[in-house]
Amino acid sequence: MSTPILALEGLMKSYGAMQVTRDVSLDVRPGEVHALIGPNGAGKTTLIAQIAGSITPNAGRIRFDGADVTDIGIAARARRGLGRVFQISNVVGSFTALENVAVAAIAAGDGPFRFWRRALADRKLTARAESALERVGLGNRRLTLARDMSHGERRALELAMSLVQEPKLLLLDEPMAGTGRAEGERLTELLLSLKGRIPILLVEHDMATVFRLADRISVLIYGAIAVTGDPATVRTDPLVRQAYLGEEEAV
Numbered sequence: 683m684s685t686p687i688l689a690l691e692g693l694m695k696s697y698g699a700m701q702v703t704r705d706v707s708l709d710v711r712p713g714e715v716h717a718l719i720g721p722n723g724a725g726k727t728t729l730i731a732q733i734a735g736s737i738t739p740n741a742g743r744i745r746f747d748g749a750d751v752t753d754i755g756i757a758a759r760a761r762r763g764l765g766r767v768f769q770i771s772n773v774v775g776s777f778t779a780l781e782n783v784a785v786a787a788i789a790a791g792d793g794p795f796r797f798w799r800r801a802l803a804d805r806k807l808t809a810r811a812e813s814a815l816e817r818v819g820l821g822n823r824r825l826t827l828a829r830d831m832s833h834g835e836r837r838a839l840e841l842a843m844s845l846v847q848e849p850k851l852l853l854l855d856e857p858m859a860g861t862g863r864a865e866g867e868r869l870t871e872l873l874l875s876l877k878g879r880i881p882i883l884l885v886e887h888d889m890a891t892v893f894r895l896a897d898r899i900s901v902l903i904y905g906a907i908a909v910t911g912d913p914a915t916v917r918t919d920p921l922v923r924q925a926y927l928g929e930e931e932a933v
């Protein structure tokens with residue numbers, strides 16, 4: 683089996699007496715969409731934050747792309763190719779879609795960030811930004827100000843801002859949150875178009891999206907992984923149905 687791009691080994695995180703992450707081990711394989719689901723308060727956000735580097739685990743290791751990244755910061759992890767989308771929006775409303783993506787490309791590079799306005803005149807850079815916008819279906823919106831875009835378009839723009847940095851893994855934190863039905867459908871199609879090309883760890887409440895996109899699903903309950911398996915296995919797992927999917931009979 684191929685080496686995982688991301689591997690969590692025995693992660694632990696407590697706040698006082700409350701254990702929020704309990705001995706979590708999971709991996710994401712090359713090309714795989716691995717979804718992380720679980721009831722509200724199960725500890726998904728806390729786990730994602732440990733992977734991204736904004737929260738330090740009390741114990742356990744995080745390996746990414748062959749290196750132990752447990753002790754390095756957010757920016758260093760991002761530079762190694764850990765792409766994080768949707769948790770904190772970096773979109774600047776008064777910039778066009780193209781400018782937003784170009785700035786994200788500059789931010790990922792080694793060049794001096796203070797010269798970003800001048801860098802926007804760089805044809806190679808704008809070509810990369812345009813191509814990222816094409817990939818998310820925003821090619822014809824490149825000169826539109828981000829503040830004039832719909833919620834779904836901004837989500838796609840955030841994705842383009844991550845893709846332009848050529849991440850080796852995408853961490854998607856509830857991409858469907860706040861999207862309407864049609865927008866959600868477009869976003870799901872967009873994520874399906876990335877499937878197989880870039881590994882994704884997806885935290886998502888929308889079960890229809892999860893079951894459409896995921897190759898494997900891990901279910902987090904009270905901070906611990908209750909089960910990891912393919913969608914068919916997870917869908918029929920009695921513990922999962924009782925603890926989580928019971929409230930979503932439509933799944």
Ligand SMILES: Nc1ncnc2c1ncn2[C@@H]1O[C@H](COP(=O)(O)OP(=O)(O)OP(=O)(O)O)[C@@H](O)[C@H]1O
Pocket residue numbers: 697700702720721722723724725726727728729
């Ligand atoms: N800084 C903190 N101090 C104390 N408790 C915390 C802290 N951060 C999170 N928690 C608690 O840890 C538990 C897990 O929170 P977390 O936000 O990770 O869950 P979640 O699965 O992402 O929930 P949701 O699906 O509602 O976003 C919750 O009970 C939360 O109250």
